[in-house]
Amino acid sequence: MSDSAQMKDFFGPLFPLIGKWEGDKGMDVSPEKDGEEMSPYFETITIEPVGDATNAAEQTLVVLSYKQIVSRKADGQVFHHQTGYWYFEKKTGEVLYSLTIPRAVSVLAKGSAKESGGKTEYEVRAVASDKNYGIIESSFMGAKASTKGFTMRVTVDGDKMQYKMNTALRIYDRDFDHSDENSLNRKDLAHI
Numbered sequence: 001m002s003d004s005a006q007m008k009d010f011f012g013p014l015f016p017l018i019g020k021w022e023g024d025k026g027m028d029v030s031p032e033k034d035g036e037e038m039s040p041y042f043e044t045i046t047i048e049p050v051g052d053a054t055n056a057a058e059q060t061l062v063v064l065s066y067k068q069i070v071s072r073k074a075d076g077q078v079f080h081h082q083t084g085y086w087y088f089e090k091k092t093g094e095v096l097y098s099l100t101i102p103r104a105v106s107v108l109a110k111g112s113a114k115e116s117g118g119k120t121e122y123e124v125r126a127v128a129s130d131k132n133y134g135i136i137e138s139s140f141m142g143a144k145a146s147t148k149g150f151t152m153r154v155t156v157d158g159d160k161m162q163y164k165m166n167t168a169l170r171i172y173d174r175d176f177d178h179s180d181e182n183s184l185n186r187k188d189l190a191h192i
């Protein structure tokens with residue numbers, strides 16, 4: 001599939017996400033034993049078409065895969081790595097977003113996409129108590145640094161993307177709003 005009108009039709013509201021995105025205005029707020037740490041960051045997010053998947057002969061999902069690699073500005077070292085999929089089901093309008101991070105934590109979040117005036121806004125959320133759109137984590141993380149909820153809002157306007165993720169943690173015996181946000185520019189539409 002190489003014709004972009006065909007791709008747009010196939011991937012529906014996920015189409016604007018496809019590409020290689022770069023941004024250097026990131027800000028991470030993460031937990032410390034006695035407070036919080038704010039870390040400016042830069043990152044690359046690569047979002048590529050996968051195709052479609054049919055489930056139980058009834059459900060068709062269109063799917064993109066992504067890889068997000070985040071580096072701390074202070075030392076240039078990668079300090080966050082995230083992979084997963086974006087899913088869209090035409091029949092229900094549902095948008096799903098999955099993530100796995102190398103702390104042994106995975107999330108499947110559910111939401112929707114709204115298109116208006118050339119912009120597309122995505123919002124997805126997961127809560128630990130939800131059997132489907134919830135969180136899986138190792139027993140260590142469950143006991144010591146548990147993820148209780150996850151919300152992400154993303155806006156794509158042409159070749160610009162902005163996002164904010166809020167990860168609700170229970171760590172060091174307190175609740176902590178771990179947040180990450182950035183603005184990115186699309187560098188290319190490789191692989192389509």
Ligand code: HEM
Pocket residue numbers: 028030031032039041070079080099101103105107141145146147150165167169171178180
């Ligand atoms: C751009 C995105 C993100 C960045 C840059 C980032 C960065 C960080 C940093 C710097 C810490 C503190 C680590 C330490 O104290 O050693 C941290 C902790 C943590 N993050 Fe993230 N994070 C991101 C997204 C996420 C997401 C999406 C999740 C899960 C849904 C998550 C889950 C956690 C957990 C569970 C901890 C606690 C571990 C600990 O401090 O011992 N993070 N993160």
